[in-house]
């Protein structure tokens with residue numbers, strides 16, 4: 319039974335779902351990195367929010383880990399390249415807390431417009447400073463949206479409902495989508511010049527870090543109010559402080575900080591500055607949503623192999639998984655066969671699907687070919703890290719699809735380019751589920767690729783099969799199945815034998831000395 323650790327505070331629904339889906343679960347929160355390192359080796363899955371930092375050190379200690387599930391959106395607390403290199407799937411729950419976070423941005427916008435925290439403090443201090451607090455209406459004002467994805471779109475919708483004008487800067491926002499959202503797509507400088515309120519909803523990337531830099535803050539309208547419920551680091555905090563102190567910036571509300579937890583900051587106690595401790599996603603509804611979603615996704619992966627919302631591997635729904643899995647098995651075997659029979663550098667692998675094979679998700683098929691191929695070079699490869707390792711090794715990958723059926727209703731062909739030229743192997747699925755080799759380097763041969771096998775290329779001549787059988791029999795090796803193919807009578811022939819045990823290097827050397835043998839190799843599937 320797979321075992322999952324929930325290492326951050328999460329709604330109890332998560333543990334309930336894991337158990338219902340046949341996954342053992344421990345909830346141990348508040349561990350230091352050292353403590354986590356000491357226990358992580360026992361788990362197949364790790365469910366987190368933002369407190370647990372899934373670093374390379376943690377991943378190195380996580381010898382059984384298959385999946386990290388983030389109950390939330392941002393995965394900046396997970397070292398994804400290291401997870402990919404170790405074959406660990408990283409998933410998030412992209413929509414579960416979007417409404418909640420958008421509502422927090424709107425709440426902060428109103429808090430800034432009416433200086434609510436300060437008015438509350440003053441009133442509760444018995445001051446009744448009615449004349450001190452003069453707010454602004456949001457109706458008719460321009461909201462500048464930086465990032466119009468899931469959360470930004472919801473913020474735009476709510477702001478339009480409040481009769482605001484919304485201008486959006488997002489390089490990936492199409493004009494059609496902007497129209498659908500009812501926002502005006504603008505360049506950043508236009509947004510800075512026009513917005514009365516600016517709200518940020520992008521991930522933190524090299525392009526978005528300090529998108530509100532000192533230079534850009536200087537381009538804003540005097541009195542602008544700024545809200546950040548996305549990620550710390552989008553706004554230059556020192557420049558923000560200067561802008562608030564000088565009065566150029568009319569107010570700022572940060573839910574997120576460069577350093578979290580933000581226990582101290584030069585911004586604290588600055589007039590017109592409001593902060594919340596990364597509460598964007600903190601509603602009962604959002605936490606139930608993300609807990610359910612992360613547990614369902616992780617359990618699907620651990621129990622059925624279904625992949626949803628993964629950031630480092632192609633998605634495969636639980637419904638798709640049964641249909642795609644036989645193809646993945648076939649693809650992995652073909653990749654492995656090519657890998658075992660190819661030496662030297664491999665600049666290019668082509669994967670050609672034909673007939674029914676074109677109807678299934680191709681990404682897992684490609685990953686499976688690469689995993690099968692690379693496993694002949696390293697045993698730390700799996701479906702997750704195979705594309706990553708292939709890229710690292712400079713292997714070019716080509717995908718081709720031919721919908722029309724050929725000799726088989728479904729076929730996958732794997733071709734490799736080597737210094738000897740292009741060579742290919744092809745396989746089909748019998749009964750939609752049983753992988754079967756049907757062609758090997760241009761020679762038609764049908765075989766199950768399974769267990770220990772012997773591959774021999776020889777000149778087609780009478781008496782050869784008897785000699786080979788005798789050589790194996792004398793070495794005490796029992797033949798399970800025997801598959802033969804040849805280019806033409808008397809031409810090059812290929813023999814694939816499945817054997818009950820492995821052949822020794824001595825036996826392979828002996829087979830190579832048999833008359834007519836061009837090459838002989840032991841294979842393992």
Ligand SMILES: NC(=O)c1ccc[n+]([C@@H]2O[C@H](COP(=O)([O-])OP(=O)(O)OC[C@H]3O[C@@H](n4cnc5c(N)ncnc54)[C@H](O)[C@@H]3O)[C@@H](O)[C@H]2O)c1
Nearest residue numbers: 392465466467468469488490519520521525547548598599
């Ligand atoms: N405060 C919280 O608790 C909380 C909760 C949920 C999400 N978040 C954060 O909110 C952010 C947005 O989440 P989302 O679900 O809307 O993400 P999303 O991926 O749906 O949207 C992000 C948008 O940013 C845009 N973008 C990317 N680079 C850009 C750039 N250089 N300039 C302008 N736009 C750019 C993208 O095109 C996309 O439309 C994320 O950083 C997420 O981690 C915070």
Ligand SMILES: O=C(O)CC[C@@H](O)C(=O)O
Nearest residue numbers: 367368389390391392599
């Ligand atoms: O889990 C949280 O409380 C924060 C979540 C939020 O930052 C996210 O990116 O989803």
